[in-house]
Amino acid sequence: MKPLRRHPHSVLHPDPSRAAGPARLAARLTASLLIAACVVGCNKSDSTSPAGEEPAGKQLTVGVNFETLQTEYWVAGFEAIKAELKGRNIRIVESIADGDSNRQLQQVRTFVTRKVDGIILVPKDAKTCIPAIKAANEAGIPIVLFNRPAAEAQGVRSIAVVADNRKLTRETVEFMIGEARKTGKQHKGLVIVGDLGDINAIGRREGFYDAVKGQEAVVNVVAEVPSEWNQEKARSGVVNALQAHPDISFIFSSSDFLFPSVVAALKSANKYHKLGELGHVILGGFDGDATAYQMLVDGYLDATGVQDVYFEAERSVQALLDRLAGKEVPSLIRDPGFVIHQGNLEAKRERMWGAQVGRK
């Protein structure tokens, strides 16, 4: 039998000093609180500006918090906002929540602690961001939500700069239906939807159904794949749908970042062909990322709805400055976006953020 190792808390060798455990813990906690209080006391002067920096009022500081940088879209948005702020000589404090709502709340509170002049936030979702907005409101710091609005909540004030997901999706899908109509046959359709806790995903789903409603003679939707914004779920969903309906020939993805999953599934079903080739599946998406741009250039993608990242970044910063200047700012600023396709690729590529990312 393995011998019992020496251990201070062993049942066979109880440590008498353990009896004083609660007292020791209390002493330790008291000591740590005292020292923390001393540190706090010694630094009470720390208030509006970081040590060694210019006095408040000379240069504005804006906190930029993104819930994730996992997709090209968010990276492009992050860079566009930073470029916009730098261009206006505004100091930036950044943080990323890595998909964690609790961490995001802490990071926004950290901005409040640093007494930033404004906050630009990409919330994790529409509901869990409410306490973060409240924290900014209570501190009197204007807050702009980039690309993702918050849910309605009483007494919560924010400005949201968002693409009209529903309208832009409807326009994109209407273009795809136009292409489908030209083939003169009825297509079986598939739509990949995002995380339905994300208001953008809901808008895109609604936009899709707005467009296909009454168009059953051209597109008959036979499958809806829930992706939860997860590439692997999207891939397995499309594979399953193609097995159930091998004649699917019309696919709309609620985000371009899911295209690698769609392409993999189409390739495995031997259905990935260029426009004009026999068996081409009409493909459309939303976002305008580098993958979508390359697919357009290579002739595989019919259309995608492009969110104008540069417009949204510029309006987000301007909205903050306007609010700081005491001007009236609407609580919702719409990015009209645009549909890019083979017919207008040359003319529109300069405003497509995915084309710029690809170039870098």
Place this chain on the structure above:
Amino acid sequence: MASLPALRLLKRALLADHLVLWLCLVYSAALAPFTPGFASWGNLQTILAYAMPILVVSVGLTLVLIVGGIDLSVTSIVALASVVGGKVMSADEGWLAGHALAVPAGLLAMLSVSAGLGAINGLAVTACRIPPFIATLTTMMLVSGLAIWLTLSRKIGGLPPGFVRLGQELWLAGMTAGVTTWLAHLALSCTLYGKWLYAIGHNARAASVSGVPVARVTFFTYVVSGWFAGLAAILFTAGLETGNPEMARDNLLDVVGAVVIGGTSLYGGRGRVSGTVFGVLFLALVDNSLNLLGLTFYTITMVKGGAILAAALTDALRNRLLTQE
């Protein structure tokens, strides 16, 4: 040999009970002058508000690690409890929407579901003799899937103000986390149950021979861990005013990391609740200060990963030193 005293000092430091506490204090003192806003009351509140739910989950996990197990499902239990609470209490879609008993019923449901899931883990480990890693990994997957299925990934808002106060008023959340942590500390250090935990974690066979009811104690510890996850779910859900099927999904590394940094051995048989308190505090301090310093997300992640790795290596070293003695 000139290096001998230095080695002795290093050995003493490694075996010291208060290593992480001192680390927290030295770290805070070193960074405070250079980190804007770090040493302020507002920031201390931010750190505490962030750390308290994580502390509660971590305390439950500490008990499981001491008994020689592991519970990978704790954050998934938090997510499911969050959803269950939302489903019971939400004014938008709750089963008891607007009812006077919505909050107590919601709290009871969250704690019961969590303890029940802990019991399933406990049964799997003790009755079915499934290795804890596999048993709790399976529970994690099942419970995560269930939380998403119940909500179809939607977040549940409209939680009653009385419930939301539990997570948003610092003194209330602090009292909840503080009292339960204190009770766990007392249970571990002053009761027979605590001594049994250490004995089982050290050597389950020897403990059994000595008359310790190994299976019952282990089972109960998983139930307690689940219950603590449920309590954390209350703090998380109230703090964010949302029942969320992804709640705490990304916190598992923080929780395990904090417990290990706090000196609880991954090999079982060693650990203290106070160590976990300081482990959680240390990770929260690192996270908060590096954010305040304006470091990028990638740097913060690497620093935190490095701290957890260092703690795991220290644990291995401590273990070797203890067995040599």
